[in-house]
Amino acid sequence: MDYVLITLGVIFTLIGIAGCVLPMLPGPPINYLAILLLHFTSNHQFSIKFLVIWAIIAAVVVLLDYLIPVWGTKKFGGSKQGVWGSVVGLVAGLFIFPPFGIIIGPFVGAVIGELTAGKETGAAFKSGFGSFIGFLVGTLIKLIASGLMTWYFFKELIIA
Numbered sequence: 056m057d058y059v060l061i062t063l064g065v066i067f068t069l070i071g072i073a074g075c076v077l078p079m080l081p082g083p084p085i086n087y088l089a090i091l092l093l094h095f096t097s098n099h100q101f102s103i104k105f106l107v108i109w110a111i112i113a114a115v116v117v118l119l120d121y122l123i124p125v126w127g128t129k130k131f132g133g134s135k136q137g138v139w140g141s142v143v144g145l146v147a148g149l150f151i152f153p154p155f156g157i158i159i160g161p162f163v164g165a166v167i168g169e170l171t172a173g174k175e176t177g178a179a180f181k182s183g184f185g186s187f188i189g190f191l192v193g194t195l196i197k198l199i200a201s202g203l204m205t206w207y208f209f210k211e212l213i214i215a
Contacts, residue, residue: 056096057096057097057098060092060093060095060096061092061093061096061099061212063089063092064089064090064092064093064208064212065089066089067085067086067088067089067092068086068089068204068205068208068209070085071083071084071085071086071087071088071089071201071204071205072086072198072201072202072205074197074201075194075197075198075201076154076157076194076198077149077157079149081117082197082198082200082201083112083113083116083117083197083200083201083204084113084114084117086113086200086201086204086205086208087109087110087113087204089204089205089208090106090109090204090207090208091106093208093211093212094106099211099212101207101211105207109204109207112200113200113204116196116197116200119193119196120193120196120197123189123190123192123193123196124141124142124145124161124186124189124190124193125138125141125189126189127185127186127187127188127189127190127192128141128165128182128185128186128189129185130185130189131181131182131184131185131186131188132178132181132182132185133165133168133169133182133185133186134168134169134172134174134182135172136168136169136171136172137165137166137168137169137172137174137179137182137183137186138165138168138186139168140164140165140166140167140168140169140171141161141162141164141165141168141183141186142161142164143164143168144159144160144161144162144163144164144165144167144186145157145160145161145164145190146160147160147164148160148161148163148164157190158187158190161183161186161187161189161190162183162184162186162187163183164183164186165179165182165183165185165186165187166179166180166182166183167179168182169182169183
């Protein structure tokens with residue numbers, strides 16, 4: 056049974072890392088599940104404190120992933136239409152022009168949202184840039200959290 060849990064843990068770790076750049080997969084929670092799977096083996100244990108801290112970190116990172124692009128759009132002068140355009144652009148970009156659509160979609164969506172709200176072209180592009188920056192920051196935070204969990208997973212797997 057340990058081999059099954061370890062194999063699933065490795066698969067979840069890889070999916071979790073991919074989930075940091077693919078918006079349909081929640082990367083950090085999947086990486087956390089990998090750590091839990093390893094924890095339930097007979098030879099690899101994490102402390103309860105470690106598990107609770109990383110559960111909180113995974114939840115906070117998921118929350119931040121939704122809030123940071125909105126914050127970026129608003130910080131750069133975006134309106135509700137710009138924020139919604141960014142979200143729609145992200146989803147559309149994922150299907151229309153993968154994998155680059157994930158990056159370009161929120162920008163284009165925010166710009167279109169701002170233009171439909173009646174903003175000037177310069178202000179619309181500024182809002183789109185804020186959405187893009189927010190997306191990059193959110194992705195970086197997810198990659199850091201998932202990378203650390205991956206490191207702890209393999210450290211425990213190899214050393215113990």
